[in-house]
Amino acid sequence: MIKNLKMTEFGDFQTPLKLAEQVARLVFERYSYVRSIVEPTCGLGNFIRASVKANENLESVYGWEINSEYIKSAKNILCNHKRSKINIEQKDFFSIDWSLLPEYLRHFVLFIGNPPWVTNSELGRIGSRNLPQKTNFQNHAGLEAVTGKSNFDISEWMLIKIAEYISGKKAAMSFLVKTSVARKVFLHICKNRLSLKSIDIHNIDAKKHFDVNVDACLFCTEGSSTSPKGYACSIYESLSDQRPVKTMGYANGKLVSDIDKYGLLKDIDSKSEMPWRSGIKHDCSKVMEFRLEGDRLINGFEEEADLPGDYLYPMYKSSHIANDRLRHPVKYMLVTQRRLGIETDSIRILSPKTWTYLQSYKDKLGSRKSSIYKNAPEFSVFGVGDYSFQPWKIVISGLYKNIRFRLVGPFQEKPVVLDDTCYMMSFESEEKAEFVYRLLSSKVAGDFIDSVVFKDSKRPVTVALLNRISLKYLANHLGLADKYNSFFEKSKQKQLNLF
Ligand SMILES: C[S@@+](CC[C@H](N)C(=O)[O-])C[C@H]1O[C@@H](n2cnc3c(N)ncnc32)[C@H](O)[C@@H]1O
Structure with a gap:
């Protein structure tokens, strides 16, 4: 019971090594310039193992995690690894001061992983404060977030933080998240005109990999030196598909699920002449x-x-x-x-x-x-x-x-x-x-x-x-x-x- 509460509190779904390896292969093919990685909620460290296997040129590897037991196990698993530059540290994502991250974590860095799968209301129910404390996230004050008055996934907060950090830099991010969270992060990127490009969603089978009935995906994007004119997010049916099935877009302040189809019919998107x-x-x-x-x-x-x-x-x-x-x-x-x-x-x-x-x-x-x-x-x-x-x-x-x-x-x-x-x-x-x-x-x-x-x-x-x-x-x-x-x-x- 205690274990389950803890799992809920930390939104704990460790990524199977096989899936982490498949993600790492896809990601490092794409971001070949990457020299450092950060796994900000690394758990047992499967993404770190998969990344060092997929990219031999990594110079530094950082794993952050809140749970001290995971830190111990991850260190044990990774200690035999010949690469000496693997750093696993106990850190609470919400207390990271992003302005103080060292220079070498500003460029050629990839943030990779699988953040907690839990909403602030679930945390409120079990009395946990595993949340951003002094924030006014998407207009939800910190306390409101704890009481569950407003509901958001804490992974949404984390991914937005990272997206804002890599905006305009030669850096990238790739995370497994609920598809609904990926969409909200995309909306935030569009609304705030972040300097990011090549935004993609690759659907994954969450039932098969995590035994949960939820739509989930790998969300990827990278920094761009200029602010893009428009935003688009290519949707792939799976991690192995080469061609997107459609492109999500942003129009009139709202997300549209298929921007190409929408382009042909957008005049219909005005206002119903009679009320529903x-x-x-x-x-x-x-x-x-x-x-x-x-x-x-x-x-x-x-x-x-x-x-x-x-x-x-x-x-x-x-x-x-x-x-x-x-x-x-x-x-x-x-x-x-x-x-x-x-x-x-x-x-x-x-x-x-x-x-x-x-x-x-x-x-x-x-x-x-x-x-x-x-x-x-x-x-x-x-x-x-x-x-x-x-x-x-x-x-x-x-x-x-x-x-x-x-x-x-x-x-x-x-x-x-x-x-x-x-x-x-x-x-x-x-x-x-x-x-x-x-x-x-x-x-x-x-x-x-x-x-x-x-x-x-x-x-x-x-x-x-x-x-x-x-x-x-x-x-x-x-x-x-x-x-x-x-x-x-x-x-x-x-x-x-x-x-
Ligand atoms: C969904 S699991 C994924 C673990 C690992 N990233 C993986 O892919 O296997 C989420 C992880 O986030 C950790 N976590 C939860 N809250 C955290 C926080 N505030 N700071 C850092 N890590 C946190 C949990 O302990 C758990 O290991």
């Missing part, structure tokens, strides 16, 4: 959602609910939408308000049975944790407005990775509502909804989405992504500009004339 919104949030599905068994409504407590239809709506959740076939709704949602924040007392008069039902679950609804319910009317829901009750909707799941739009019409003469795991755009007219659905389910829209999203991220579909897709420019690409204008621009003009 989340579905309804109630934080109490056992009370507010029902399935129909025969003619009986059953809630999440398996209790029968005696409810009239007036506040009930057919509903979809993410799992329904992401399914291969979209079936008729099989669930219903009790929606207590038609607009945000309006009173709910009138339900007592308008629908006494609904009121009785809500009263019987008063405690459950009253103890919803989110602060949004604190000063809101009793039994409130959120993410609700006129748009929730429009008959036609284009919907997409925010939970699943298959990016698929669906056209949803009324069911049993009622609008279908969505839970807050889904996003939607709603319409009064079926014709308009069908047209927009045609735009969004086109290959062009798919290609645009492919060019900007990272499918390996936890939730590739976000409301921010959807709101970037301009329907007008999508229509232009599809040769449907006239139709778009007849639906949207003319009605806009009509409204303007009216006023």
